[in-house]
Amino acid sequence: MTPQELSEKARQLVAEGAVLLDVRTPQEFQEGHPEPARNIPVQELPRRLGEVGPPGTRVVVYCAAGGRSAQAAQLLRTSGYPDVFDLKSVRNW
Secondary structure (H helix, E strand, C coil): CCCHHHHHHEEEEEEECCCCECCCCHHHHHHEEEEECCEECCCHHCHHHHCCCCCCCCEEECCCHHHHHHHHHHHHCCCCCCEEEEEEHHHHH
């Protein structure tokens, strides 16, 4: 998908109720993020899954460049969140 297609899909999912999850560090998050985003750094995600929502919650995940979001997406899928969309980079929002 092109960055434009990623953006359109992510915005549509969030508009339909998906959780927008920023898995960057709190410092990166404070430097700028989309308004509806929740910040749970990828290294904290395993113990903070309850903050994402109950298993089955739709999630759009992103980071700075795509590496951490891919890791988070895999973790979410194996933890009972089958509907995860990886936006890759916050720049794609």
